[in-house]
Amino acid sequence: MAVKTSVDGNRVTIDDYIYTVTPAGPGQYAVADEFGGRLGYFTVRGRVVTPDDYGVQGAHPVLQIGKLWAAAHLFKPTEKAAAPATKGLCRIATHERASEADLEKARAYRAWMKKQPGCKASYFVLDPATGKGMSISIWETREHLNALREMRPPEGATPLQSTSVESFPIVEEP
Template structure:
C-alpha cells in the first residue's frame, strides 16, 4: 500500500507522521512532531544524501528529504525543463558495494521493474575495484517512473540501498 504524503512548506507528512525540516549549516535537519531529531540530509542538484539516525518508528530521512526537496527545490526546475522535447526519463541510483545476497534480491527487483508500465530498460553497473554500483532505468514518462516507485514489488525483490538518486530527461536514444 502506498503511503499518503503531503508537504506544506517545511512540514512533511507521511501517513499520520509529521516531520519538520530546517536549515542546519549547509544541510537540513529533520525532527519528528515531538522534536526528536531523526537525522539530516543534504541536497546537491537532484541528489539527496541522508544521515539517518535510524529512529524506531520514523520514516527514512531519505524519503523525507526527497519529498521536501521535490516540493521546495525541484518544482521550479521541472517546470523550466518541461518544454524540452524528451524521449523519456533516465533514473540513475548510486549504491555502495553490495553482497551477493543483496544483488540477488536486486536482480529480482529489476526483473519486476522491467515489467512495469513505461519501463524501457534497467541496467546494473559496478566498478570492480571499489564495488560501487549504479542502477540505471529508462522510462517513457515521469509519471510511470513515479508510479513504479510507489508500487509494491513481489516478496524477495528488494532495491539496493541508495546513496543518491538523479533523474535526467532523455533527449536522444541510442
C-alpha cells in the same frame, strides 16, 4: 512575518542583517557579517551552491546567503521557453558495495521492474575494484516512474540502498 531580502552588489541583506560576499578563488566566495566576522564560504558549480558554513550563532545560513547572491549575480533569469521534447526519463541511482544476497534481491527487483508499465530498460553496472554500483533505468514518462513507488514488488525483490539518485530527461536517443 515574511523575510525581507535584497542584494546590492556584494551586499546581501536578510531582514536587518547585512552580509558581504567576496571572491575567494575559482567559483568560491567568502561570507562575512557587517562587522567583518567570517561566517564561511560557498562554492558555485553550474546552478548548485554548496556551503562551508562555520555555524556562527545568530547568523543566517551561508547556503541561504549564497543562493541569494548567486541568483542575483550568476544565474541568468530563466526564460519561459518551451522545454525540449523528451523521449523519456533516465533515473540513475548510485550504490556502495553490496553483499551477494543484496545483489540477488536487486536482480529480482530489476526483473520485476522491467515488466512494469512505462519501463523501457534497466541496467546495473558495477566496479569490481571498489564495489561501487549504479542502477540505470529508462522510463517513458516521469508519471510511470512515480507510479512504481505505489506498487509492491514480489517477496524477496528489493532495490539496493542508494547513496544518490538523479533523474534526467532523455532528449536524444542513439
